[in-house]
Amino acid sequence: MTALEKLPLRPIDFEHDVIQRRPETDQAGLAAPAATAPTPGILAGDDNIVFASLTALVNWARSRSPWPLGYGLACCAIEMMATAASHHDLSRFGAEVFRSSPRQADVMIVAGTVTHKMAPRLRRLYEQMPEPKWVIAMGNCASSGGEFWDSYATLQGVDTIVPVDVYVPGCPPRPEALTEGVLRLREKIAKGG
């Protein structure tokens, strides 16, 4: 008999049990529901008792409220503001608290073109952020250079100077796309990434 069968416990699935479900889609936007794996290491009983490893719980807690660094660089910054403002309301996903100081931020949303002059500052801001920290590259410019692929003044993708966790393509990405990026980042953080 395994431990699971002995105890009246079932593995808790945070995606399913705790947060609102959204339809799983694959890259092409077609519905392709994959079997969601329960978060490993967390078991819940019926009487409000949860057994978990500390790491799993901490990751879960972290993933619920990543505070972004307010770091608008170019056109994408306007869409980032629109994402945080009333209509698209990023606070539904706990990520609306744009901090102006890197010391208080968890995730850096690089929204816009990074120029060669800006690159050392960006790296320094990244280093000033406390661990654990994540980076979302918003827009084509930050992801790969985008439209300015042959410009003499811009960096060809922010991943050349900081590690990037989520790329959000688009020029500029729609607010829905950035929201999706934040959701993907939450999934990644919950898995311990």
Added chain:
Amino acid sequence: MVDAEVQATLEGGNIVLPIVESDEGIETEELILNMGPQHPSTHGVLRLVLKLSGERVVECIPVMGYLHRGIEKIFEWRTYTQGIRYADQADYVSNMLNEHCYTGAMETIGAIEVPRRAEYIRVIVDELSRCAAHLVWLGTYGLDVGATTPLLYCFRDREEILDLFEELCGSRMNFNYYRPGGVLYDLPPGWLAKLERLLDRYEEHIESDYVGLLESNEIFLERTVGIGLIPAHIAVAYGVSGPIARGSGVEVDLRRTRPYGVYPELTEMKPVIMQEGDAFARYKVRVGEMRLAIRLIRECITNLPGGAVRARLGHVWKCPKGEAYYTVEGAKGEVGVYMISNGGPNPFRAKFRGPSFLNLQVLPWLLRGRLVSDAVAIMGSLDFVLGEVDR
């Protein structure tokens, strides 16, 4: 003029700060405060080096170039039509007006006749774009002076404008909608009715939400009335244009003084001029321009003629040899493109005159001797966009 001392800080050298006497008679060490490039109220990536004596700003040196993307050089590498997409990114808050300017320069060189329906559509999208730009300004200026609510209200209305743009040309920002000799698409069915409904709502929101919220708010009045005074002669001397110049009583509105398109025919076109020259006057001018835009759009809807929206130019249009300077009254001031064509597929040179860049020049003059706490309120009222400053 950057003096040696500030130059040393800029390069990270160790310098001994001089002792200065503030106006209260207290001896303090002169303080150099670095503001930006990542600062929430510099509206992008401007960096200011402020020399402070106590609470007062002695000198302010703007450091630019953190968003220099080489747009003007890229214009020379792209064909004329591809360049329109890059003109979008100069002032990324009011994209349509930049496109208008860029295509206008092409049309002037090629002597292209724009169909009247296209001209009217251009006025509609220009004015909508101006509204979107002023809404972003109003929201962020509210944040600058300590109010969060205007941002939420402004972006609510801006979203509706962007929805209309999306229906028109498929993109929320960076539209790529203008073409030499007209615009890309005709208005979709039902678009005008939606626009009219939006204008009704928007007109009401201006009075009830923006004006009602801000002009009766004592903190907003305290922080803007009499702050950042620019006399008319200073505005002219520094080459300031747009709402800032009009807020100082300079009667310069290119839609009237250097008319283009169908603006001379529009009877509602009366420039909004205020005499005071302070931050509050500039706020008044911008709110007045939102109302003016609504009236202009309504007039265009009533008089909208039928016909084509794009001149017939053939499959491969070649820009003839020549050069032209075309200006449009942008949301921030005079947007200008000086284009030289040598008959090839790409422009030989396209110089972009960003109004923010020229408006920014008045900032060191404005901040000298002011309280450091007013710096943000003054800077916000100038409404610059760094994409246009650095290009």
